[in-house]
Amino acid sequence: MSQTRAERSHSTALRWLTLSALVITLDQLAKTLVLSHLQLYEKVDLLPFFDLMRLHNRGAAFSFLATASGWQRYAFSALAVGVSIGIVIWLSRLRARQDALLAAALALVAGGAIGNVIDRVRYGYVIDFIHFFQPGVWDFPAFNIADSAITLGAALLLLDALLEKKQPSLPNDHDGAA
Numbered sequence: 647m648s649q650t651r652a653e654r655s656h657s658t659a660l661r662w663l664t665l666s667a668l669v670i671t672l673d674q675l676a677k678t679l680v681l682s683h684l685q686l687y688e689k690v691d692l693l694p695f696f697d698l699m700r701l702h703n704r705g706a707a708f709s710f711l712a713t714a715s716g717w718q719r720y721a722f723s724a725l726a727v728g729v730s731i732g733i734v735i736w737l738s739r740l741r742a743r744q745d746a747l748l749a750a751a752l753a754l755v756a757g758g759a760i761g762n763v764i765d766r767v768r769y770g771y772v773i774d775f776i777h778f779f780q781p782g783v784w785d786f787p788a789f790n791i792a793d794s795a796i797t798l799g800a801a802l803l804l805l806d807a808l809l810e811k812k813q814p815s816l817p818n819d820h821d822g823a824a
Contacts, residue, residue: 669757754799761792
């Protein structure tokens with residue numbers, strides 16, 4: 647049975663979880679390829695400013711807390727799972743079409759978070775492999791597809807917040823408007 651236009655416009659944004667699943671799949675596939683083709687610290691030069699290099703990150707972003715005693719593995723995993731559950735609840739309360747930008751942002755963050763949790767649970771570290779640099783000038787920390795999804799999702803969250811502020815507010819029942 648097909649949905650009416652009104653039913654489709656009121657459907658929840660949970661359908662955006664397919665984007666999360668796509669991020670997880672691409673991230674894990676890329677990491678599997680890196681694990682099977684590169685040794686730890688081995689790199690493949692692709693461009694004068696970009697290479698693939700297998701690294702293991704036991705910490706958070708930019709290896710924050712990487713040298714801690716091991717508790718961070720569980721703390722970061724629990725945090726990512728908690729945030730992802732919160733995102734699923736949030737998505738269930740959003741409208742699929744009207745809140746598309748926000749829903750896409752949340753789905754990217756959730757997909758990236760779970761992609762890195764899978765690594766932490768399976769290996770005890772996150773596999774990073776995307777590396778940008780300018781020889782002798784700067785060296786950006788390596789990252790992965792999950793990190794990219796989280797970053798893009800965060801940027802879209804900011805954009806959504808900025809666009810939300812620019813929309814004129816409608817008067818409500820408490821304004822005294824007739």
